Amino acid sequence: MAEIGLFEAMYTARAIRRIKTDPVPDEIISKVLDAAIRAPSGSNAQSWVFIVVKDAEKRKQLGALYQKTSGILLKLYEGAKPPPHMDPAKYERWWRSVLYLFDHMGEAPVLIVPCLKATTFSGAASLPDDIKARMAGAARLAGSSIYPAVQNIILACRAFGLGTVLTTIHAFYEEEVRQILNLPPDVQSYALMPVGYPKGKHGPISRKPVSEVACLDSYGKPWPG
Numbered sequence: 001m002a003e004i005g006l007f008e009a010m011y012t013a014r015a016i017r018r019i020k021t022d023p024v025p026d027e028i029i030s031k032v033l034d035a036a037i038r039a040p041s042g043s044n045a046q047s048w049v050f051i052v053v054k055d056a057e058k059r060k061q062l063g064a065l066y067q068k069t070s071g072i073l074l075k076l077y078e079g080a081k082p083p084p085h086m087d088p089a090k091y092e093r094w095w096r097s098v099l100y101l102f103d104h105m106g107e108a109p110v111l112i113v114p115c116l117k118a119t120t121f122s123g124a125a126s127l128p129d130d131i132k133a134r135m136a137g138a139a140r141l142a143g144s145s146i147y148p149a150v151q152n153i154i155l156a157c158r159a160f161g162l163g164t165v166l167t168t169i170h171a172f173y174e175e176e177v178r179q180i181l182n183l184p185p186d187v188q189s190y191a192l193m194p195v196g197y198p199k200g201k202h203g204p205i206s207r208k209p210v211s212e213v214a215c216l217d218s219y220g221k222p223w224p225g
Ligand SMILES: Cc1cc2nc3c(=O)[nH]c(=O)nc-3n(C[C@H](O)[C@H](O)[C@H](O)COP(=O)(O)O)c2cc1C
Pocket: 013, 014, 015, 016, 017, 094, 097, 098, 101, 165, 166, 167, 168, 169, 205, 206
């Protein structure tokens, strides 16, 4: 297929939740993963593991778990109104597509589960307690060593004409996911991504403008560009 440019990929790799059941060749998935592993990671540790789930029974099990999360999500979004940047019709379309995925996650021919092994630092034990506390406070940054790879997966899928979407709510059933995928204790999953040929079309992506979200030098001072 014809190559697309980087910016075209970034501007059109929208969330694809309606995915055909047609198989995806392993060579293409290998190329997607080869793009994933070009991503940066803290200390260049590359402690990632990408579990490619093709087995129909495991996809069904993960799909059933994902469907179970819908109960939690429906509660979370009860009475929610469209955010100011989304007009009601767009919000409705987004919501319908989110609901669709709850019923069809397991039907995607491939599910990719990006995981990270916990990082251990040899000198950590000898650090003073106040530094240990600071490090514990920074635990929220753990995902920064896997999400750049996840974005590479999204872009590489786009380049190969595949659709995918980053989802994270499988984490509500983390224990069950661990069992299905046989994850060892020091490995955690960070996303559940259906991958396959899209039923609809890619892009274009619309977002709040840069002028609304960028600042110069300090919070609240708009970026003039
Ligand atoms: C951290 C994160 C979690 C997400 N979780 C879900 C999810 O559980 N289910 C889902 O359908 N989409 C999920 N998404 C996809 C977003 O809804 C999507 O990226 C966003 O609506 C923008 O879509 P667009 O690129 O098509 O405009 C998630 C995205 C991110 C970044």
